[in-house]
Amino acid sequence: MSVLLMADITVFVLSVLVGFEVISKVPATLHTPLMSGANAIHGIVFVGVMLLAATAASVLGYVVVFVAAAFAAMNVTGGYVVTDRMLTMFRTGRQVRS
Template sequence: MNATLVADLTILVLSLLVGFEVVSKVPATLHTPLMSGANAIHGIVIVGAMLVAASAHTALGYVLAFFAATFAAVNVVGGYVVTDRMLKMFRKRPVRPAPTPMTTRDELS
């Protein structure tokens, strides 16, 4: 195995472990707001996918760049959708006008 590949795999595994530990320590009430904001940050991953696509010279490189860009775009859109749904929960509902009292037959005559 190449030393660079071993270093890259080590970083990947360590980042997965640290990410899992950090996310698992977040209380359930804060999980959705934090994750929706974090997903929106994944726009950086789209830029990385474009850089991979620009430097790809094989069919495998193009396929990997396509999947990276697709998954990153889904993650960004999902982050904004979750954030929008969450913010809708805190909007004030429009005030309905009070119902008017019904008129009786005696008042109509």
């Protein structure tokens, strides 16, 4: 195993542990707004997908780009759907849309 791969794995594991600690400390009343906002901000993943698409040269590369684009689209769409559902709780009877 190369030194760079070991460093990448170390950073990944540490980021997972820190992310879990941060998210687990969020109170339940803030969890939905925080997660919906974070999912919406993850639209930057589309920029990464476009950069990967420009460098894809094989069938495997195109498959990886397609899967990344699909997951990015689901993540961003889910963020907006959760935000919309959360905001409908605060609308009055006349403003609720079906």
